[in-house]
Amino acid sequence: MQNLSGQPLWDSQFLVLVRSVFARIQSELLQNQQSFLGALVPSWINRLSGSSLPEDYYLKPRSAPLLLLPWHLDRALSATPDDAFQCDLMYASINKYYSVRLVDDVMDGHGADPALLPMSSVWDARFQSTYARHFPPDHPFWTYFHETLLRMAVVVTEERRLSNIDLSIFLDFSAAKSCGATIALLAVCYRRDRLEAFPAWLRFWEVFAKWNQMRDDLLDWHRDLRAGLPSYFLCEGQRRKATDESLESWYVREGFAWASQLLAEWTRELVQQAAALGSADVERYVGFRADDHNRQIAEMATGVESLASLSRLEL
């Protein structure tokens, strides 16, 4: 995978490690394949990845940050990569992702079989026990670990109770759902004894998370609308649209332009935050995402302008 200048978004060693971690996860799945659950899990995982290779999901540029940022952070802090530690971080993050994603899909009615839910405790145990290999029980890492998991649980639950999401609520809840990913970043900082680096990477993650969530709001707005799922974008539409105007018409008239403008500001902020990290790898990745985002928005703008032109139909 390359950016527009032909530079790779990650190095070959990263790919080697990701594939080795998935080989380990695959072998664990095979140990359980005779059971009913053992048949359900690979099917669900393959559906996520859209291929027979589960790692494909994490190697798409838009999904990569979960594994890629701890890797880039480690490279920014040390000239000598710690491959074994990185493998453990990847293994922990993937297991936690499966747990969170499964619960989320079941809660949202996104087609996950609730019979899979007992697997979440297995994935959570693998997530936590992996970190326990590196941090003793009284290590300060665990304070952040537990606080962050509690925050994730709180914001996910609170978000489902909200029906009128404004910017403040969006930042405090919707965009904060992915805060669990910062645990791996803190782990790298402790491992390298470079705790002072963590605040800048945390700020970067927060900007990235709000940008990514707003993209999700914009790209999935119609699916959310039909499913009755409130989002910042849809709530803003309800506040801004004319009394007798549908959300579809608001999207065409103003909504798409409003969200695109907000995302353009946040894209610039993301690029600035990336530059502050002192990591050429992250800057390259963010540059790729910004280009990709701008191209996607330009294509969508053409479609929105065309929909607006329907007002010229002869009636």
Added chain:
Amino acid sequence: MANQPISPLIEDLRKRIFEDQQFRELLVRDTPAALKLVNIEPTHQNVALVRNVISAVEHLYQGFDEIDRFIT
């Protein structure tokens, strides 16, 4: 864009374009028939305009279907 009232017929057409895949397919396959379905006269200008719209908005649906959730 000014907030001008939109005809209910155009509102209905936009909603159908967003919501109804079979209707979109009919618009591509037989634009006049699809327009008649939503009570819009299939004049040459209307058919040409709607055909342009359909080809331009295809990536909007790709956007809707995109799985873009690296973590929730």
